[in-house]
Amino acid sequence: MCGPRGLHFRIRTEFAAQRMEWIIFAMFAIIPITLGILRNQRRERCIRGIAQACGLTFVGTALPRSFPFAQTSVRGASRILNAVVGDIEATTFLIFDCRFGTGKHSSFRTAVAARGSEECFGYQRFDSTLIRESVGEWTLVSRKKERFLPEEIETLLPTKKAIGKIEAGRQPGSQLSRVPSRR
Secondary structure (H helix, E strand, O other), X not given: OOOHHHHHXXXXXXXXXXXXXXXXXXXXXXXXXXXXXXXXXXXXXXXXXXXXXXXXEEEEOOOOOOOOHHHOOOOOOOEEEEEEEEEEOOEEEEEEEEEEOOHHHOEEEEEEEEEXXXXXXXXXXXXXXXXXXXXXXXXXXXXXXXXXXXXXXXXXXXOHHHHHHHHHHHOOXXXXXXXXXXX
């Protein structure tokens, strides 16, 4: 019994099934995009907080003209994000995130640059996983295909907060000075 009424019902159910497939597809496409946007907004808030705490200026996607970007290892970046610039203890510092590539195969890297030598950086500069390069009067520190955590950025800057962490580690009884006993 496939009269006009039966055919109409079958077409309606097929249309509803196709619509449901599109809704599910849209959800799987929108959710990762939304999560990426929220992650980037949270990262920007963290970088802005570091800038405010250290007396630096958040400049967004701009880099100062004095920075020799074209001569560094990050020159292939397709996008600059969360750039921060300012002076700490008479040294100009520049912090920025770079995106390499586009789409699914892109990667991010954080770079911290100082107008001066490597000694301008805080105690994090002794990390063996860092890539260091000197270009002109600037020294750039980064990691390959990896963003710095906000705490790592703070320890690269020679601020009183970072110096306080070092001092706390040297005091007897502090968490950093304790060596676990072997039994």
